[in-house]
Amino acid sequence: MARTQGSHSEITGPRIHAAAQRLFARHGFAAVSMRQIAADVGLQVGALYNYTPDKQALLFSLLEGHMLDLMTAWEAAAPSSGPLARLEAFVRFHIAFHLARPEAVFIAYMELRNLTEENFAKIGRLRHDYEQRLEQILRDGRAEGRFDIADTKLTTLALIAMLTGVTTWYRDGGRLGPEAVADHYWSMVLKAVSA
Amino acid sequence: MARTQGSHSEITGPRIHAAAQRLFARHGFAAVSMRQIAADVGLQVGALYNYTPDKQALLFSLLEGHMLDLMTAWEAAAPSSGPLARLEAFVRFHIAFHLARPEAVFIAYMELRNLTEENFAKIGRLRHDYEQRLEQILRDGRAEGRFDIADTKLTTLALIAMLTGVTTWYRDGGRLGPEAVADHYWSMVLKAVSA
DNA sequence: GTCTATACGGGGATAGAC
DNA sequence: GTCTATCCCCGTATAGAC
Numbered sequence: 001m002a003r004t005q006g007s008h009s010e011i012t013g014p015r016i017h018a019a020a021q022r023l024f025a026r027h028g029f030a031a032v033s034m035r036q037i038a039a040d041v042g043l044q045v046g047a048l049y050n051y052t053p054d055k056q057a058l059l060f061s062l063l064e065g066h067m068l069d070l071m072t073a074w075e076a077a078a079p080s081s082g083p084l085a086r087l088e089a090f091v092r093f094h095i096a097f098h099l100a101r102p103e104a105v106f107i108a109y110m111e112l113r114n115l116t117e118e119n120f121a122k123i124g125r126l127r128h129d130y131e132q133r134l135e136q137i138l139r140d141g142r143a144e145g146r147f148d149i150a151d152t153k154l155t156t157l158a159l160i161a162m163l164t165g166v167t168t169w170y171r172d173g174g175r176l177g178p179e180a181v182a183d184h185y186w187s188m189v190l191k192a193v194s195a
Numbered sequence: 196m197a198r199t200q201g202s203h204s205e206i207t208g209p210r211i212h213a214a215a216q217r218l219f220a221r222h223g224f225a226a227v228s229m230r231q232i233a234a235d236v237g238l239q240v241g242a243l244y245n246y247t248p249d250k251q252a253l254l255f256s257l258l259e260g261h262m263l264d265l266m267t268a269w270e271a272a273a274p275s276s277g278p279l280a281r282l283e284a285f286v287r288f289h290i291a292f293h294l295a296r297p298e299a300v301f302i303a304y305m306e307l308r309n310l311t312e313e314n315f316a317k318i319g320r321l322r323h324d325y326e327q328r329l330e331q332i333l334r335d336g337r338a339e340g341r342f343d344i345a346d347t348k349l350t351t352l353a354l355i356a357m358l359t360g361v362t363t364w365y366r367d368g369g370r371l372g373p374e375a376v377a378d379h380y381w382s383m384v385l386k387a388v389s390a
Numbered sequence: 391g392t393c394t395a396t397a398c399g400g401g402g403a404t405a406g407a408c
Numbered sequence: 409g410t411c412t413a414t415c416c417c418c419g420t421a422t423a424g425a426c
Contacts, residue, residue, distance in 0.1 A: 012409080026308075028308060030223055030225035030226045031309070033400075033401060034402065035400085035401085035402090043409095044410070044412075045403085046403085046404075046410070046411065046413095047410050047411075049404080050409060054402080054403075055403095113221075113222070113223060114223065114226070150379055151371075154380075155383065157364050158360065158383060159357075161356055161357050161359070161361075161363065162353050162356050162357035162360070164356070165356025165357070165360070169352050176346075176349070184346055184353075185349075185353065189387075191343075191386055191387050192387040193383075207392095228418075229420065229421085230418085230419080230420095238391095238392075239392070239394075240420085240421085241392075241393070241394080241421085241422075242391065242392050244420095244421070244422080245391060249420075250420070
Protein backbone atom coordinates (compact mmCIF):
# COMPACT_ATOMS: atom_id res chain seq x y z
CA MET A 1 0.00 0.00 0.00
CA ALA A 2 2.66 2.53 -1.00
CA ARG A 3 1.43 6.06 -0.79
CA THR A 4 2.71 9.23 -2.44
CA GLN A 5 4.02 11.93 -0.16
CA GLY A 6 1.40 13.79 1.81
CA SER A 7 -1.44 11.71 0.44
CA HIS A 8 -4.40 11.41 2.78
CA SER A 9 -7.26 11.10 0.34
CA GLU A 10 -9.30 8.61 2.33
CA ILE A 11 -9.71 10.93 5.28
CA THR A 12 -9.24 14.39 3.77
CA GLY A 13 -12.45 14.29 1.73
CA PRO A 14 -14.74 13.61 4.69
CA ARG A 15 -12.85 16.12 6.80
CA ILE A 16 -13.46 18.81 4.19
CA HIS A 17 -17.17 17.99 4.10
CA ALA A 18 -17.37 18.06 7.88
CA ALA A 19 -15.59 21.41 8.10
CA ALA A 20 -17.76 22.90 5.37
CA GLN A 21 -20.92 21.69 7.08
CA ARG A 22 -19.93 23.18 10.40
CA LEU A 23 -18.82 26.51 8.92
CA PHE A 24 -21.77 26.86 6.52
CA ALA A 25 -24.21 26.15 9.36
CA ARG A 26 -22.55 28.66 11.63
CA HIS A 27 -21.89 31.55 9.28
CA GLY A 28 -23.80 30.86 6.09
CA PHE A 29 -22.55 29.63 2.74
CA ALA A 30 -21.86 33.04 1.25
CA ALA A 31 -20.00 34.24 4.33
CA VAL A 32 -17.58 31.31 4.45
CA SER A 33 -14.49 31.38 2.23
CA MET A 34 -12.66 28.46 0.73
CA ARG A 35 -9.62 29.71 2.63
CA GLN A 36 -11.51 29.33 5.93
CA ILE A 37 -12.52 25.78 5.09
CA ALA A 38 -8.96 24.89 4.11
CA ALA A 39 -7.55 26.40 7.30
CA ASP A 40 -10.09 24.49 9.37
CA VAL A 41 -8.97 21.21 7.84
CA GLY A 42 -5.30 22.15 7.93
CA LEU A 43 -4.77 22.57 4.21
CA GLN A 44 -3.95 25.32 1.77
CA VAL A 45 -6.72 26.53 -0.51
CA GLY A 46 -5.48 24.89 -3.67
CA ALA A 47 -5.68 21.43 -2.15
CA LEU A 48 -9.45 21.72 -1.71
CA TYR A 49 -9.86 21.62 -5.46
CA ASN A 50 -8.64 18.03 -5.50
CA TYR A 51 -11.91 17.14 -3.79
CA THR A 52 -14.47 19.48 -5.26
CA PRO A 53 -14.62 21.28 -8.61
CA ASP A 54 -15.89 24.42 -6.90
CA LYS A 55 -17.63 25.82 -3.84
CA GLN A 56 -21.10 25.27 -5.27
CA ALA A 57 -20.50 21.54 -5.72
CA LEU A 58 -19.40 21.33 -2.11
CA LEU A 59 -22.69 22.82 -0.94
CA PHE A 60 -24.72 20.61 -3.24
CA SER A 61 -23.02 17.43 -2.05
CA LEU A 62 -23.85 18.34 1.56
CA LEU A 63 -27.50 18.95 0.74
CA GLU A 64 -27.86 15.92 -1.48
CA GLY A 65 -26.14 13.67 1.07
CA HIS A 66 -28.48 14.91 3.77
CA MET A 67 -31.60 14.24 1.73
CA LEU A 68 -30.41 10.78 0.70
CA ASP A 69 -29.63 9.95 4.34
CA LEU A 70 -33.12 11.08 5.27
CA MET A 71 -34.80 8.90 2.66
CA THR A 72 -32.68 5.87 3.44
CA ALA A 73 -33.22 6.18 7.17
CA TRP A 74 -36.99 6.45 6.76
CA GLU A 75 -37.17 3.46 4.45
CA ALA A 76 -35.31 1.49 7.11
CA ALA A 77 -37.48 2.76 9.98
CA ALA A 78 -40.93 2.73 8.37
CA PRO A 79 -43.20 -0.02 9.70
CA SER A 80 -45.58 -1.83 7.38
CA SER A 81 -48.48 -1.59 9.77
CA GLY A 82 -51.66 0.49 9.56
CA PRO A 83 -51.82 4.25 8.90
CA LEU A 84 -52.05 5.23 12.54
CA ALA A 85 -48.93 3.35 13.58
CA ARG A 86 -47.12 4.52 10.47
CA LEU A 87 -48.04 8.13 11.20
CA GLU A 88 -46.75 7.83 14.75
CA ALA A 89 -43.54 6.27 13.44
CA PHE A 90 -43.14 9.09 10.94
CA VAL A 91 -43.62 11.80 13.57
CA ARG A 92 -41.11 10.22 15.93
CA PHE A 93 -38.65 9.45 13.14
CA HIS A 94 -38.77 12.94 11.67
CA ILE A 95 -38.16 14.63 15.00
CA ALA A 96 -35.39 12.26 16.07
CA PHE A 97 -33.62 12.43 12.71
CA HIS A 98 -33.71 16.21 12.57
CA LEU A 99 -32.68 16.78 16.18
CA ALA A 100 -29.69 14.50 15.67
CA ARG A 101 -28.32 16.60 12.77
CA PRO A 102 -28.91 20.26 13.55
CA GLU A 103 -26.16 21.50 11.23
CA ALA A 104 -27.21 19.50 8.19
CA VAL A 105 -30.84 20.48 8.74
CA PHE A 106 -29.99 24.14 9.09
CA ILE A 107 -28.06 24.16 5.84
CA ALA A 108 -30.72 22.14 4.05
CA TYR A 109 -33.30 24.82 4.80
CA MET A 110 -31.25 28.01 4.68
CA GLU A 111 -28.92 27.54 1.76
CA LEU A 112 -31.30 26.36 -0.93
CA ARG A 113 -31.13 29.72 -2.62
CA ASN A 114 -27.38 29.44 -3.03
CA LEU A 115 -27.77 26.42 -5.27
CA THR A 116 -27.73 26.73 -9.03
CA GLU A 117 -31.11 26.34 -10.66
CA GLU A 118 -30.31 22.79 -11.69
CA ASN A 119 -29.07 21.69 -8.28
CA PHE A 120 -32.02 23.42 -6.63
CA ALA A 121 -34.39 21.38 -8.76
CA LYS A 122 -32.64 18.15 -7.79
CA ILE A 123 -32.95 18.86 -4.07
CA GLY A 124 -36.55 19.92 -4.59
CA ARG A 125 -37.37 16.56 -6.12
CA LEU A 126 -35.78 14.69 -3.22
CA ARG A 127 -37.71 16.78 -0.74
CA HIS A 128 -40.93 16.18 -2.61
CA ASP A 129 -40.30 12.43 -2.61
CA TYR A 130 -39.94 12.51 1.15
CA GLU A 131 -43.13 14.52 1.62
CA GLN A 132 -44.94 11.98 -0.54
CA ARG A 133 -44.17 9.32 2.05
CA LEU A 134 -46.12 11.27 4.63
CA GLU A 135 -48.95 12.18 2.28
CA GLN A 136 -49.45 8.52 1.36
CA ILE A 137 -49.92 7.69 5.05
CA LEU A 138 -52.52 10.44 5.36
CA ARG A 139 -54.36 9.23 2.25
CA ASP A 140 -54.38 5.63 3.49
CA GLY A 141 -55.71 6.69 6.87
CA ARG A 142 -58.42 8.77 5.28
CA ALA A 143 -59.42 5.92 2.98
CA GLU A 144 -59.80 3.68 6.01
CA GLY A 145 -61.94 6.28 7.74
CA ARG A 146 -59.48 6.75 10.58
CA PHE A 147 -58.40 10.27 9.65
CA ASP A 148 -60.50 13.35 9.02
CA ILE A 149 -58.40 15.41 6.62
CA ALA A 150 -59.88 17.93 4.22
CA ASP A 151 -56.76 18.29 2.06
CA THR A 152 -53.94 15.76 2.41
CA LYS A 153 -51.45 17.90 0.46
CA LEU A 154 -52.00 20.90 2.71
CA THR A 155 -51.94 18.79 5.85
CA THR A 156 -48.68 17.18 4.76
CA LEU A 157 -47.00 20.55 4.38
CA ALA A 158 -48.46 21.82 7.65
CA LEU A 159 -47.25 18.79 9.61
CA ILE A 160 -43.77 18.82 8.06
CA ALA A 161 -43.37 22.50 8.93
CA MET A 162 -44.55 21.90 12.48
CA LEU A 163 -42.24 18.94 13.04
CA THR A 164 -39.20 20.49 11.40
CA GLY A 165 -39.76 23.65 13.44
CA VAL A 166 -38.50 21.77 16.47
CA THR A 167 -34.97 22.35 15.24
CA THR A 168 -35.33 26.13 15.54
CA TRP A 169 -35.82 26.12 19.31
CA TYR A 170 -34.61 22.76 20.66
CA ARG A 171 -31.45 22.88 22.77
CA ASP A 172 -29.63 19.95 24.33
CA GLY A 173 -30.06 19.97 28.07
CA GLY A 174 -33.28 21.98 27.86
CA ARG A 175 -36.51 21.41 29.75
CA LEU A 176 -37.63 18.52 27.55
CA GLY A 177 -35.60 15.72 25.96
CA PRO A 178 -36.14 14.50 22.38
CA GLU A 179 -38.54 11.73 23.47
CA ALA A 180 -40.68 14.04 25.59
CA VAL A 181 -40.85 16.51 22.71
CA ALA A 182 -41.86 13.74 20.32
CA ASP A 183 -44.56 12.58 22.76
CA HIS A 184 -46.12 16.03 22.82
CA TYR A 185 -45.94 16.48 19.07
CA TRP A 186 -47.43 13.08 18.43
CA SER A 187 -50.39 13.87 20.63
CA MET A 188 -50.99 17.14 18.78
CA VAL A 189 -50.66 15.51 15.38
CA LEU A 190 -52.98 12.69 16.34
CA LYS A 191 -55.70 15.08 17.46
CA ALA A 192 -55.27 17.28 14.39
CA VAL A 193 -55.87 14.44 11.93
CA SER A 194 -58.23 12.16 13.85
CA ALA A 195 -61.76 11.49 12.66
CA MET B 196 -39.51 74.75 -0.23
CA ALA B 197 -36.12 75.36 -1.78
CA ARG B 198 -34.10 72.24 -2.17
CA THR B 199 -30.38 71.72 -2.67
CA GLN B 200 -29.31 70.15 -5.93
CA GLY B 201 -30.06 66.48 -6.27
CA SER B 202 -31.71 66.27 -2.87
CA HIS B 203 -34.38 63.61 -2.61
CA SER B 204 -34.10 62.60 1.00
CA GLU B 205 -37.82 62.10 1.60
CA ILE B 206 -38.07 59.38 -0.98
CA THR B 207 -34.54 58.03 -1.24
CA GLY B 208 -34.51 56.46 2.22
CA PRO B 209 -37.58 54.31 1.67
CA ARG B 210 -36.39 53.39 -1.81
CA ILE B 211 -33.10 52.14 -0.38
CA HIS B 212 -34.95 50.03 2.18
CA ALA B 213 -37.25 48.64 -0.47
CA ALA B 214 -34.37 47.73 -2.76
CA ALA B 215 -32.42 46.15 0.07
CA GLN B 216 -35.44 44.10 1.12
CA ARG B 217 -36.03 42.81 -2.38
CA LEU B 218 -32.38 41.98 -3.02
CA PHE B 219 -31.71 40.44 0.40
CA ALA B 220 -34.79 38.25 0.04
CA ARG B 221 -33.81 37.13 -3.43
CA HIS B 222 -30.07 36.54 -3.05
CA GLY B 223 -29.31 36.62 0.66
CA PHE B 224 -27.73 39.35 2.75
CA ALA B 225 -24.15 38.20 2.32
CA ALA B 226 -24.50 37.78 -1.42
CA VAL B 227 -25.82 41.30 -2.05
CA SER B 228 -23.35 44.16 -2.34
CA MET B 229 -23.88 47.78 -1.44
CA ARG B 230 -23.07 48.49 -5.08
CA GLN B 231 -26.03 46.39 -6.19
CA ILE B 232 -28.38 48.16 -3.82
CA ALA B 233 -27.14 51.55 -4.99
CA ALA B 234 -27.50 50.60 -8.64
CA ASP B 235 -31.03 49.33 -8.01
CA VAL B 236 -32.04 52.68 -6.52
CA GLY B 237 -30.13 54.67 -9.11
CA LEU B 238 -27.38 56.00 -6.87
CA GLN B 239 -23.65 55.65 -6.47
CA VAL B 240 -22.40 53.60 -3.54
CA GLY B 241 -21.20 56.51 -1.45
CA ALA B 242 -24.66 58.06 -1.34
CA LEU B 243 -26.07 55.07 0.54
CA TYR B 244 -24.00 56.03 3.56
CA ASN B 245 -26.10 59.17 3.98
CA TYR B 246 -28.92 56.85 5.02
CA THR B 247 -27.28 54.02 6.89
CA PRO B 248 -24.03 53.86 8.86
CA ASP B 249 -23.29 50.44 7.38
CA LYS B 250 -24.76 47.35 5.78
CA GLN B 251 -25.50 45.69 9.12
CA ALA B 252 -27.67 48.59 10.26
CA LEU B 253 -29.61 48.34 7.02
CA LEU B 254 -30.41 44.68 7.69
CA PHE B 255 -31.32 45.35 11.29
CA SER B 256 -33.72 48.16 10.41
CA LEU B 257 -35.52 45.84 7.98
CA LEU B 258 -35.89 43.13 10.59
CA GLU B 259 -36.85 45.48 13.39
CA GLY B 260 -39.37 47.28 11.19
CA HIS B 261 -40.94 43.98 10.24
CA MET B 262 -41.30 42.82 13.84
CA LEU B 263 -42.74 46.16 14.96
CA ASP B 264 -45.23 46.08 12.09
CA LEU B 265 -46.25 42.59 13.15
CA MET B 266 -46.81 43.58 16.77
CA THR B 267 -48.70 46.75 15.88
CA ALA B 268 -50.91 44.97 13.37
CA TRP B 269 -51.81 42.24 15.85
CA GLU B 270 -52.63 44.73 18.61
CA ALA B 271 -54.97 46.43 16.15
CA ALA B 272 -56.56 43.19 14.95
CA ALA B 273 -56.85 41.25 18.23
CA PRO B 274 -60.43 40.92 19.47
CA SER B 275 -61.17 41.09 23.18
CA SER B 276 -63.47 38.10 23.10
CA GLY B 277 -63.00 34.60 24.51
CA PRO B 278 -59.97 32.36 23.89
CA LEU B 279 -61.55 30.43 21.06
CA ALA B 280 -62.41 33.51 19.01
CA ARG B 281 -59.04 35.05 19.83
CA LEU B 282 -57.23 31.90 18.71
CA GLU B 283 -59.12 31.89 15.44
CA ALA B 284 -58.32 35.56 14.96
CA PHE B 285 -54.65 34.87 15.65
CA VAL B 286 -54.45 32.02 13.15
CA ARG B 287 -56.11 34.05 10.42
CA PHE B 288 -54.10 37.17 11.22
CA HIS B 289 -50.77 35.36 11.28
CA ILE B 290 -51.35 33.69 7.93
CA ALA B 291 -52.70 36.82 6.23
CA PHE B 292 -49.93 39.04 7.57
CA HIS B 293 -47.17 36.66 6.53
CA LEU B 294 -48.56 35.88 3.10
CA ALA B 295 -48.83 39.61 2.39
CA ARG B 296 -45.10 40.19 3.02
CA PRO B 297 -43.16 37.23 1.66
CA GLU B 298 -39.91 39.15 1.29
CA ALA B 299 -39.89 40.62 4.78
CA VAL B 300 -40.80 37.24 6.26
CA PHE B 301 -38.09 35.45 4.34
CA ILE B 302 -35.43 37.86 5.56
CA ALA B 303 -36.74 37.78 9.12
CA TYR B 304 -36.20 34.03 9.27
CA MET B 305 -33.11 33.53 7.11
CA GLU B 306 -30.87 36.43 7.98
CA LEU B 307 -30.91 36.31 11.76
CA ARG B 308 -27.43 34.88 11.83
CA ASN B 309 -26.06 37.86 9.95
CA LEU B 310 -27.02 40.20 12.78
CA THR B 311 -24.51 41.23 15.39
CA GLU B 312 -25.00 39.58 18.75
CA GLU B 313 -26.64 42.70 20.15
CA ASN B 314 -29.03 43.16 17.25
CA PHE B 315 -29.85 39.45 17.28
CA ALA B 316 -30.87 39.72 20.92
CA LYS B 317 -33.14 42.68 20.19
CA ILE B 318 -34.99 40.82 17.43
CA GLY B 319 -35.18 37.75 19.64
CA ARG B 320 -36.97 39.75 22.32
CA LEU B 321 -39.49 41.13 19.82
CA ARG B 322 -40.18 37.65 18.50
CA HIS B 323 -40.63 36.32 22.01
CA ASP B 324 -43.08 39.12 22.81
CA TYR B 325 -45.16 38.13 19.82
CA GLU B 326 -45.14 34.46 20.76
CA GLN B 327 -46.30 35.42 24.23
CA ARG B 328 -49.49 36.82 22.72
CA LEU B 329 -50.35 33.38 21.38
CA GLU B 330 -49.29 31.54 24.51
CA GLN B 331 -51.52 33.76 26.63
CA ILE B 332 -54.50 32.79 24.48
CA LEU B 333 -53.67 29.11 24.96
CA ARG B 334 -53.31 29.54 28.72
CA ASP B 335 -56.63 31.37 28.95
CA GLY B 336 -58.38 28.70 26.93
CA ARG B 337 -56.92 25.97 29.08
CA ALA B 338 -57.92 27.77 32.28
CA GLU B 339 -61.49 27.93 30.98
CA GLY B 340 -61.42 24.23 30.18
CA ARG B 341 -61.93 24.79 26.47
CA PHE B 342 -58.46 23.67 25.40
CA ASP B 343 -56.64 20.45 26.14
CA ILE B 344 -52.97 21.41 25.99
CA ALA B 345 -50.24 19.54 27.83
CA ASP B 346 -47.58 22.23 27.42
CA THR B 347 -48.59 25.72 26.29
CA LYS B 348 -45.00 26.76 25.53
CA LEU B 349 -44.41 23.79 23.26
CA THR B 350 -47.79 24.16 21.59
CA THR B 351 -47.11 27.83 20.94
CA LEU B 352 -43.87 27.05 19.15
CA ALA B 353 -45.46 24.20 17.22
CA LEU B 354 -48.37 26.33 16.03
CA ILE B 355 -46.19 29.28 15.05
CA ALA B 356 -43.93 26.99 13.01
CA MET B 357 -46.91 25.40 11.31
CA LEU B 358 -48.55 28.71 10.44
CA THR B 359 -45.36 30.43 9.31
CA GLY B 360 -44.53 27.43 7.16
CA VAL B 361 -47.26 28.52 4.77
CA THR B 362 -44.84 31.08 3.37
CA THR B 363 -42.45 28.38 2.17
CA TRP B 364 -44.88 26.84 -0.30
CA TYR B 365 -47.68 29.36 -0.94
CA ARG B 366 -47.74 30.88 -4.43
CA ASP B 367 -50.12 33.51 -5.73
CA GLY B 368 -52.50 32.01 -8.24
CA GLY B 369 -52.10 28.53 -6.78
CA ARG B 370 -54.79 25.98 -6.07
CA LEU B 371 -55.93 27.67 -2.85
CA GLY B 372 -56.24 31.37 -2.00
CA PRO B 373 -55.17 32.88 1.32
CA GLU B 374 -58.64 32.55 2.86
CA ALA B 375 -59.05 28.91 1.85
CA VAL B 376 -55.61 28.16 3.28
CA ALA B 377 -56.51 29.92 6.52
CA ASP B 378 -59.77 27.95 6.73
CA HIS B 379 -57.89 24.66 6.53
CA TYR B 380 -55.24 25.68 9.02
CA TRP B 381 -57.81 26.96 11.47
CA SER B 382 -59.65 23.66 11.38
CA MET B 383 -56.41 21.76 12.06
CA VAL B 384 -55.41 24.09 14.89
CA LEU B 385 -58.84 23.89 16.46
CA LYS B 386 -58.78 20.10 16.52
CA ALA B 387 -55.21 20.01 17.82
CA VAL B 388 -55.96 22.14 20.89
CA SER B 389 -59.58 21.27 21.63
CA ALA B 390 -60.62 19.55 24.83
C1' DG C 391 -27.41 64.85 -0.93
C1' DT C 392 -24.84 63.06 -4.50
C1' DC C 393 -20.85 62.30 -7.14
C1' DT C 394 -16.07 60.47 -8.40
C1' DA C 395 -12.08 58.39 -6.89
C1' DT C 396 -9.72 55.54 -3.99
C1' DA C 397 -7.98 52.94 0.10
C1' DC C 398 -7.58 48.43 1.67
C1' DG C 399 -8.76 43.82 2.24
C1' DG C 400 -10.58 39.58 0.71
C1' DG C 401 -13.01 36.59 -2.64
C1' DG C 402 -12.82 32.08 -6.04
C1' DA C 403 -10.06 29.70 -8.79
C1' DT C 404 -5.71 28.17 -11.34
C1' DA C 405 -0.56 27.03 -12.57
C1' DG C 406 3.31 24.71 -11.81
C1' DA C 407 6.86 22.98 -8.54
C1' DC C 408 7.59 19.21 -5.35
C1' DG D 409 -2.04 15.21 -3.01
C1' DT D 410 -0.29 19.36 -1.38
C1' DC D 411 2.02 23.72 -1.52
C1' DT D 412 3.22 28.47 -2.95
C1' DA D 413 2.32 32.15 -5.79
C1' DT D 414 -0.62 34.67 -8.47
C1' DC D 415 -4.56 36.34 -11.52
C1' DC D 416 -8.39 39.10 -11.58
C1' DC D 417 -12.40 40.68 -9.64
C1' DC D 418 -15.26 42.44 -6.05
C1' DG D 419 -16.31 43.72 -1.23
C1' DT D 420 -17.17 47.82 2.45
C1' DA D 421 -16.29 52.14 3.57
C1' DT D 422 -14.34 56.91 3.29
C1' DA D 423 -12.61 61.64 1.39
C1' DG D 424 -13.40 65.60 -0.76
C1' DA D 425 -15.40 68.21 -4.78
C1' DC D 426 -19.80 70.09 -6.35
